[in-house]
Amino acid sequence: MKAIRIIFKREFASYFNTPLAAVFLVIFLFMCGIFTFQLGGLFDRGQADLRPFFNFHPWLYLFLVPAVAMRLWAEERRLGTVELLMTLPVNMRDLVLGKFLAAWAFLAVALAMTFPIWLTVSYLGNPDHGVIITSYLGSLLMAGAFLAIGSALSALTKNQVIAFVLCVVVCFGMLFSGFPLVLDFFGGWLPAFAIEAIASLSFLTHYEALSKGVIDLRDVLYFALVTGVFLYINALILDWKKAA
Amino acid sequence: MSNNLKALGLRKSFGDIRAVDGVDLVVPAGQVLGFLGPNGAGKSTTMKLVTGFLEPDAGSVEICGDDLLAKPLAAKRHIGYLPEGAPAYPDMTVMEYLSFLASIRELTGATHKSALERGFSLLHLEPVAHQTIETLSKGFKRRVGLAAALLHDPPLLILDEPTDGLDPNQKHEVRMLIRELGQKKTIVLSTHILEEVEAVCDRAVIINRGRVEFDGTPQQLDAKAPADVTSNRLEWVFRDITSTDLQMQGGLK
Ligand SMILES: Nc1ncnc2c1ncn2[C@@H]1O[C@H](COP(=O)(O)OP(=O)(O)O)[C@@H](O)[C@H]1O
Numbered sequence: 001m002k003a004i005r006i007i008f009k010r011e012f013a014s015y016f017n018t019p020l021a022a023v024f025l026v027i028f029l030f031m032c033g034i035f036t037f038q039l040g041g042l043f044d045r046g047q048a049d050l051r052p053f054f055n056f057h058p059w060l061y062l063f064l065v066p067a068v069a070m071r072l073w074a075e076e077r078r079l080g081t082v083e084l085l086m087t088l089p090v091n092m093r094d095l096v097l098g099k100f101l102a103a104w105a106f107l108a109v110a111l112a113m114t115f116p117i118w119l120t121v122s123y124l125g126n127p128d129h130g131v132i133i134t135s136y137l138g139s140l141l142m143a144g145a146f147l148a149i150g151s152a153l154s155a156l157t158k159n160q161v162i163a164f165v166l167c168v169v170v171c172f173g174m175l176f177s178g179f180p181l182v183l184d185f186f187g188g189w190l191p192a193f194a195i196e197a198i199a200s201l202s203f204l205t206h207y208e209a210l211s212k213g214v215i216d217l218r219d220v221l222y223f224a225l226v227t228g229v230f231l232y233i234n235a236l237i238l239d240w241k242k243a244a
Numbered sequence: 245m246s247n248n249l250k251a252l253g254l255r256k257s258f259g260d261i262r263a264v265d266g267v268d269l270v271v272p273a274g275q276v277l278g279f280l281g282p283n284g285a286g287k288s289t290t291m292k293l294v295t296g297f298l299e300p301d302a303g304s305v306e307i308c309g310d311d312l313l314a315k316p317l318a319a320k321r322h323i324g325y326l327p328e329g330a331p332a333y334p335d336m337t338v339m340e341y342l343s344f345l346a347s348i349r350e351l352t353g354a355t356h357k358s359a360l361e362r363g364f365s366l367l368h369l370e371p372v373a374h375q376t377i378e379t380l381s382k383g384f385k386r387r388v389g390l391a392a393a394l395l396h397d398p399p400l401l402i403l404d405e406p407t408d409g410l411d412p413n414q415k416h417e418v419r420m421l422i423r424e425l426g427q428k429k430t431i432v433l434s435t436h437i438l439e440e441v442e443a444v445c446d447r448a449v450i451i452n453r454g455r456v457e458f459d460g461t462p463q464q465l466d467a468k469a470p471a472d473v474t475s476n477r478l479e480w481v482f483r484d485i486t487s488t489d490l491q492m493q494g495g496l497k
């Protein structure tokens with residue numbers, strides 16, 4: 001546990017040692033603003049809620065989370081510091097978790113910085129704060145799942161660009177399986193329970209459930225499970241690279 | 245005398261390349277061993293195997309009595325490792341970096357502080373303590389790597405080309421340091437510079453294409469050269485042992 005904390009601290013600080021954090025935060029907040037107010041038409045809808053804002057999160061994360069995740073292990077490999085980390089008396093589990101939690105905390109900071117949007121709707125109307133809170137929770141959980149996928153994939157290569165592309169593709173798959181278009185396509189020839197199974201694999205299905213204001217344990221567990229599985233795969237990939 | 249490093253029958257292939265092909269390396273406490281060989285001989289791979297960065301295809305590694313596969317954390321605690329090229333986090337200051345490593349080595353409170361102080365004074369790092377590592381010269385970067393390997397005062401040091409890329413003064417300085425450390429510690433250092441072996445090592449092991457071709461004292465190595473070779477005798481032997489047959493026919497024979 002102690003090792004996780006030390007790794008976490010180093011990693012989290014490293015985001016703010018470089019201009020990376022500032023650039024990321026500016027882009028993230030800028031995109032949130034554009035999506036919410038311009039494309040989402042927050043003001044025009046005449047409704048005091050944050051639906052347009054949260055509806056865009058999966059698509060925002062599709063590109064921004066891989067940008068954070070790609071460096072997690074690929075950068076260590078490029079610098080050679082992976083050799084340092086893996087010869088320290090630290091468990092693989094602690095290394096993977098420490099790095100993941102730091103990146104997740106960084107995404108949480110980015111998400112937390114969107115609170116002026118919340119303040120704005122609160123000022124203009126009377127939104128359902130419960131719905132907003134569960135939406136934030138869903139968004140954070142979804143970000144974690146995206147990140148775990150990216151972390152695992154970045155352990156495969158020392159090339160960050162490859163890590164980024166792989167991550168976008170896999171994350172897109174995780175979103176895509178919940179797409180109405182895809183489900184309609186399968187709907188033609190698969191039984192209903194199979195369609196439901198495919199849909200239930202998608203981030204979108206569970207994220208939308210959470211952003212309706214109901215915390216269903218199954219949705220929370222789904223994200224926790226996806227995150228856990230990919231972090232486990234992450235450790236397996238690192239082990240496999242050792243033996244390869 | 246006990247063995248601080250006992251590696252037996254190490255093998256490691258990358259695809260078709262047999263990088264390490266049956267290497268035994270048994271190093272008793274207090275010995276300074278020079279690990280020699282041409283580029284691509286398998287020195288770095290052997291070091292990665294004994295430090296636990298890579299897993300061998302076959303063979304066993306024991307560090308100060310702890311098996312590296314069975315008890316990886318215990319075994320790794322005995323090792324100070326300087327990987328090839330002295331990798332470090334470029335965006336951290338020297339102080340932040342060494343402090344991070346000391347913490348993760350479970351040094352706390354006064355021990356943490358004194359370990360850092362010892363590292364800074366031993367490697368003369370005080371002037372760059374608050375500089376980020378990316379701004380350091382090669383010599384300083386190497387010294388940071390050595391300080392990192394020494395922080396927890398390990399009985400066994402594994403140093404992969406500690407003097408590579410340094411200027412003659414820096415080389416000399418690092419050699420003096422290794423000689424001093426060798427009074428108390430077991431050291432395995434890889435190099436392809438032969439004068440280094442004469443200067444600091446009790447024992448020389450030459451590997452070529454993943455196999456040990458010579459194992460003995462620098463004096464024994466020297467004795468292998470014929471009497472009529474008067475200068476660069478170690479170099480003559482090194483070439484004799486590691487040249488391919490083709491080169492031998494064209495050159496030395
Ligand atoms: N990760 C790797 N993948 C493929 N081949 C490798 C890898 N690491 C080393 N090799 C190969 O193994 C051989 C030994 O390399 P190395 O141990 O680095 O030699 P040395 O340190 O003695 O110069 C070389 O032929 C090298 O190309």
Ligand SMILES: [Mg+2]
Pocket residue numbers: 287288289328
């Ligand atoms: Mg090497």
